[in-house]
Amino acid sequence: MTELITPGVPGRYWHPLEDGRIQCDVCPRLCKLHEGQRGLCFVRARHDDQIVLTTYGRSSGFCIDPIEKKPLNHFLPGTPVLSFGTAGCNLTCKFCQNWDISKARAFDRLQDLASPAAIAEAAVQSGCRSVAFTYNDPVIFLEYAVDVAQACRARGIKTVAVSAGYICAEPRAEFFRHMDAANIDLKGFTEHFYKALCSARPGCAAALHGFPSRLEDAGHTRNAGHHASDGARHRPGCGAPVRVHGQHARRGRAEYLLSCL
Numbered sequence: 001m002t003e004l005i006t007p008g009v010p011g012r013y014w015h016p017l018e019d020g021r022i023q024c025d026v027c028p029r030l031c032k033l034h035e036g037q038r039g040l041c042f043v044r045a046r047h048d049d050q051i052v053l054t055t056y057g058r059s060s061g062f063c064i065d066p067i068e069k070k071p072l073n074h075f076l077p078g079t080p081v082l083s084f085g086t087a088g089c090n091l092t093c094k095f096c097q098n099w100d101i102s103k104a105r106a107f108d109r110l111q112d113l114a115s116p117a118a119i120a121e122a123a124v125q126s127g128c129r130s131v132a133f134t135y136n137d138p139v140i141f142l143e144y145a146v147d148v149a150q151a152c153r154a155r156g157i158k159t160v161a162v163s164a165g166y167i168c169a170e171p172r173a174e175f176f177r178h179m180d181a182a183n184i185d186l187k188g189f190t191e192h193f194y195k196a197l198c199s200a201r202p203g204c205a206a207a208l209h210g211f212p213s214r215l216e217d218a219g220h221t222r223n224a225g226h227h228a229s230d231g232a233r234h235r236p237g238c239g240a241p242v243r244v245h246g247q248h249a250r251r252g253r254a255e256y257l258l259s260c261l
């Protein structure tokens with residue numbers, strides 16, 4: 001789709017291709033864009049021969065939650081967290097609860113102007129000990145999230161990433177280096193689940209199941225956890241194929257849980 005792109009801030013992690021397109025290298029989709037096109041996440045786009053982030057400094061809303069709702073169990077327990085998100089997503093989960101945000105194709109969802117400093121200030125003023133990037137996956141607005149995390153750290157506020165972890169290695173290292181805690185939200189336990197319901201690339205499930213331990217091993221976060229949402233299983237009417245709930249999926253879930261003990 002070619003359209004008029006609202007100029008955003010320059011994005012990191014992209015390179016030009018020989019055929020004239022530009023490839024975004026933030027997530028494994030590796031979108032290859034002509035001038036004026038947006039990636040699948042909808043918020044990263046090619047404008048003036050570079051990849052830009054079109055949602056920098058704009059939020060789809062704020063809310064004060066208990067930290068346990070993120071859900072994190074051993075991170076600042078009993079404290080409030082300032083939650084916010086933007087728009088768009090790099091997965092297409094058919095059971096998404098925040099579909100009106102993650103699949104927003106018009107930025108009328110983004111009515112709150114929110115500079116990194118303003119978000120840190122809002123957290124301080126509201127008595128929150130941390131800020132959570134949630135509602136939609138923050139890896140697609142990496143540059144904004146990193147700036148918010150730095151502004152928060154300067155004010156003594158921690159940051160929490162709620163993410164599916166669908167991000168390439170180089171941006172992953174930068175992104176999680178700035179986070180104090182992360183919840184890597186598992187969508188399922190089989191490659192088929194990720195492909196059929198989330199349109200993820202082959203190898204996604206295996207790569208993501210080891211994600212939090214790799215984060216902690218690399219020292220990128222001090223507090224990383226898996227949250228197995230396995231969303232479709234809990235949501236009647238989501239239209240998930242029966243086979244993803246079958247023996248194979250149950251075995252995958254059991255093996256994963258065993259590996260965590």
Ligand code: SF4
Nearest residue numbers: 024027030031039041
């Ligand atoms: S971050 Fe967005 S534009 Fe970049 S590869 Fe992923 S879906 Fe495509």
